[in-house]
Amino acid sequence: xxxxxxxxxxxxxxxxxxxxxxxxxxxxxxxxxxxxxxxxxxxxxxxxxxxxxxxxxxxxxxxxxxxxxxxxxxxxxxxxxxxxxxxxxxxxxxxxxxxxxxxxxxxxxxxxxxxxxxxxxxxxxxxxxxxxxxxxxxxxxxxxxxxxxxxxxxxxxxxxxxxxxxxxxxxxxxxxxxxxxxxxxxxxxxxxxxxxxxxxxxxxxxxxxxxxxxxxxxxxxxxxxxxxxxxxxxxxxxxxxxxxxxxxxxxxxxxxxxxxxxxxxxxxxxxxxxxxxxxxxxxxxxxxxxxxxxxxxxxxxxxxxxxxxxxxxxxxxxxxxxxxxxxxxxxxxxxxxxxxxxxxxxxxxxxxxxxxxxxxxxxxxxxxxxxxxxxxxxxxxxxxxxxxxxxxxxxxxxxxxxxxxxxxxxxxxxxxxxxxxx
Ligand code: CAO
Numbered sequence: 001x002x003x004x005x006x007x008x009x010x011x012x013x014x015x016x017x018x019x020x021x022x023x024x025x026x027x028x029x030x031x032x033x034x035x036x037x038x039x040x041x042x043x044x045x046x047x048x049x050x051x052x053x054x055x056x057x058x059x060x061x062x063x064x065x066x067x068x069x070x071x072x073x074x075x076x077x078x079x080x081x082x083x084x085x086x087x088x089x090x091x092x093x094x095x096x097x098x099x100x101x102x103x104x105x106x107x108x109x110x111x112x113x114x115x116x117x118x119x120x121x122x123x124x125x126x127x128x129x130x131x132x133x134x135x136x137x138x139x140x141x142x143x144x145x146x147x148x149x150x151x152x153x154x155x156x157x158x159x160x161x162x163x164x165x166x167x168x169x170x171x172x173x174x175x176x177x178x179x180x181x182x183x184x185x186x187x188x189x190x191x192x193x194x195x196x197x198x199x200x201x202x203x204x205x206x207x208x209x210x211x212x213x214x215x216x217x218x219x220x221x222x223x224x225x226x227x228x229x230x231x232x233x234x235x236x237x238x239x240x241x242x243x244x245x246x247x248x249x250x251x252x253x254x255x256x257x258x259x260x261x262x263x264x265x266x267x268x269x270x271x272x273x274x275x276x277x278x279x280x281x282x283x284x285x286x287x288x289x290x291x292x293x294x295x296x297x298x299x300x301x302x303x304x305x306x307x308x309x310x311x312x313x314x315x316x317x318x319x320x321x322x323x324x325x326x327x328x329x330x331x332x333x334x335x336x337x338x339x340x341x342x343x344x345x346x347x348x349x350x351x352x353x354x355x356x357x358x359x360x361x362x363x364x365x366x367x368x369x370x371x372x373x374x375x376x377x378x379x380x381x382x383x384x385x386x387x388x389x390x391x392x393x394x395x396x397x398x399x400x401x402x403x404x405x406x407x408x409x410x411x412x413x414x415x416x417x418x419x420x421x422x
Contacts, residue, residue: 003030004378008183009399011036011090012067015043017139017165018124018199019096020063021172026092026179027066028371028380034086034395035064035386039071039417042388055362056385062368064385065358070396071389071417074105079415083107085400087115091186092179096124098136109194119192120182124171128198137199142167146203151210153240155227160240171202209246213238224248229302245270250297250304253337254312256320264342267320268335269311269327273297278330283314356382393419 008031012023020043027033037043045060073079087093093112095102102108102123112121126137127145135141143149143161153160164170178195186192204211213222214237221227221234225241228234245251251270258265271279276297280288288294293303300307315323320336327334338346344367349355356370361384371380396402396410396419410416 001377001379004375005029005031005180008032008092009090010034011086011093013093013095013097013102014124015096016045017059017063017168018171019094019175020045021169022122022124022175022179023067023094024063024065025173025176025371025373026094028382029375029378031092032399033067034090034391034399035067035069036072036074036083036086037069037388039073039389039414042069042071046388052363055360056387058363058366061358061360061363061366061385065368065382067386068391068395069386069389070392072392073415074107076413076415078410078413080106082396082400082410082415084115087112087119089399090116090119091183092120092122094122094175094179099125099134113192113194117192118186118190120179120186120195121192122175122179122182122195122197124175124197124199126199128196128201132200137167139165139167142171142199142203145200147207147210147238148203151207151238151240154242155232155240157240166206167199167203170206171197171199174202174205210238223298223301224250226250226252226304229304231302243268249273250300250308251333252304252308252312254308254315256315256323256336257318259316264337264339265320266337267315267323268333268337269308269315269323270333271300271307271311272333275330275332279311279332282326282330282332283311285310353380353382358382358384360384361387389417389419392416 005026008026010023010026010031010033012033012035014020014023023033023035043060043064045063046056049057049059051058072082074083109121112119125133126135126142127133140161143166144159146167148166149159149161152162175195175197178197182193182195216222217234217236217238224244225239226244227239227241243251243253249270249272251268253266254269256265256267277289280286293299318326323334324336343349344355346355350357353370354372356368357365358368359365368382370382393407396407396416402410407419411419
């Protein structure tokens, strides 16, 4: 079966997490992703958070499936010539270097566009144009600058970053969408274009509902926040809302059976107005269906602590999975707090390809997260990440069509690492 992006060549000049997330998705959809890495060094993540000495790290392998690797020194004159040829051959160039790094190499957007007017050049930076545009930026900086940290955590605690990598992987996803949109546009116009995404902007986009609440504050307190029911005054900015749900339905994380020893024996529990009566019956408080002060959602706002304490007394008698089994048939929305261990052991996720087992020559088998986007006519086969420079010779020959003597000259110039000619 032909893959959706088959025939699209991607010059992958990305490193660490944000850019590689993007190009990995392009690879999953069938693009030929050619990862350019510094000779002898490669992407810094290859050797970060090492769990198996001598092997590429999980940090690297889990972000670089379905790619080929060429070692190429883009600061060496011959290396620049090879890179120029790659730019001519490719449909997309993706990079997430520090601001100005590509210009310093001699490959500004103007130059890249001149070499190949059809190319799409896609970049991730920490900030967009403005006073912070020259900053190097990592995940948690983006979470803080994008409004996520100030709105995450409990009211009486400090701002918190989340475990989901919304700054890096979230930005990679945004960039990926920009690239396929630009490819779609190129089909009609024949022209390439520049795609830029700032990590701050991506996080803010994901924290959009908190900007909604910032403006709603002008009209008075945010009544669906637990803080309102507790009589705590609001300040000038969207506050941290603990585990309140962003959609306005009261919800909390509640203890389940075993919470004393299991840090993840919890469930999320939402008391939507539509299922209030069913909740009352389930927890053994049928009178709350009609009692003054409990019958309507607005009356309940100042009693949420009391109500959730009562629901928790019930959830603590059940495991998080029993809560799910009892609530689902009643349409009461609940969500077990799943640990990474539980997720890794969920056979159903392997059946759908959301989790995959990948074999690697240096590490043996490991678990990875597969492609979360399922295309019916373009199924994803996850292939292992490349070893550093594994495809240097193959790319010089088959993609760039250098002959043997040209390849010898390139190798002796020091532009590429060792090539395996066996
Ligand atoms: N050949 C020769 N030189 C190369 C090369 C190659 N194949 N690949 C990279 N380099 C050089 C770059 O040109 C740069 O050199 P100069 O500083 O002389 O211009 C140098 O390597 C370092 O690149 P960098 O500044 O991008 O890397 P860093 O480790 O110092 O910074 C990071 C990392 C991520 C903070 C920075 O790249 C950045 O801010 N990127 C944009 C935001 C981003 O993506 N952040 C997410 C980080 S986690 O996903």
